[in-house]
Amino acid sequence: MNYPNGKKKETGSSGMAAKTNKIFSNRGMSLEEDINTTNQYYLDTDKAIIHKKPTPVQIVKVNYPRRSAAVITEAYFKQASTTDYNGLYRNSYIDFEAKETKNKTLFPLANIHDHQIRHMEAIVKHGGISFLIIRFAVYDETFFMPAEKLFTHWYDKLNGGKKSIAYKKIKDEEYLIPFQYQARIDYLKIIDKLYF
Template identity: 50%
Template sequence: MTINYPNGRKFIKPERHAQTDAPSPKRKKKDYSFSNRGKTLEDELNETNDFYLQRGLAIVHKKPVPLQIVKVEYPSRSAAVVREAYFRTPSTTDYNGVWCGKYIDFEAKETENKTSFPLKNVHDHQIVHMSQVSKAQGIAFLIIRFSALERYFLLRYEALEVFWERMLKGGRKSITLQEIEDTSIEIEPKAFPRLDYLPALERLLNETRQHESGEL
């Protein structure tokens, strides 16, 4: 299927290149169940959000991608195949919803890099959107997966903004793993739900309150 951007350019899936980063310090290998292996960050988040919804913990959904269907073929009476489509508008972030009476809005990002998170994975319009959410008293953040390390982090928008501004001023175009560790809250994966990020979000909210009150 061919998908095109609003300006008519074709969407081309980027190729994956081998990583040349030096390995980070070894961590104790966790024994994950086979049922979780091979799943993407999106799969893990979707299952976790279903778990939250079923138990009344939070209402979080993945935002649908706005597509304009252009060409459809019907190989049989009961089947339709989309051959060409366009993104109507640039997407904002992946997920949004309500938790504990607060609006949350976040983007899920994966990287195979072992030592840093490339900021090219985040787009200008996503930064603008998260800034608007933050100014409206919502909670905006990234959930980052270092797939080669099997490590997950919740990075609040306000911290991301600092690294983004550094890049715009000519600084490095990535966030080092050490910087991620220093400014994020690590999410420890478990059996079920696989990616229970609400405790990290609760900790983030508490730290923000303490910072605003001058306790930190």
């Protein structure tokens, strides 16, 4: 089925097939844009309330040229201490991080920080649903990895194991998030299947 903007539903096809469907693909939209669009759709349809947290900024200088409009003239990016997205779905607290890689064969664990793992562990312990969304940009494929699975890779690394997760392993073991017209990255579908 073709949608008005010429985009097509992701059919769960392999990387190769996705390549041949290139003109219908999602290429060009960043993962963040896709997730924001998806979250807005969830919000508009009253399905879930999930937001991206604002980028943490350390504000140093602010000018007030007019009463109404403060201009920040010196500020610095701070490292986020948690994850990028959180919210509420079906009575449950939802908390996740999203990462995009241009790598063709693996996802480097250096993309995730130690304090994010600790945060996600606390979330799971207190009854929340936590996960990682990974996009392999070259294949235009986006995967859902439950936090518990991420933890095993993380501790494997800490114990001298691999510093990355192979694309093939992710493709085999994790959940491909279908690309759709409105809920572009419809991760709630995976949550419905895995947690409810």
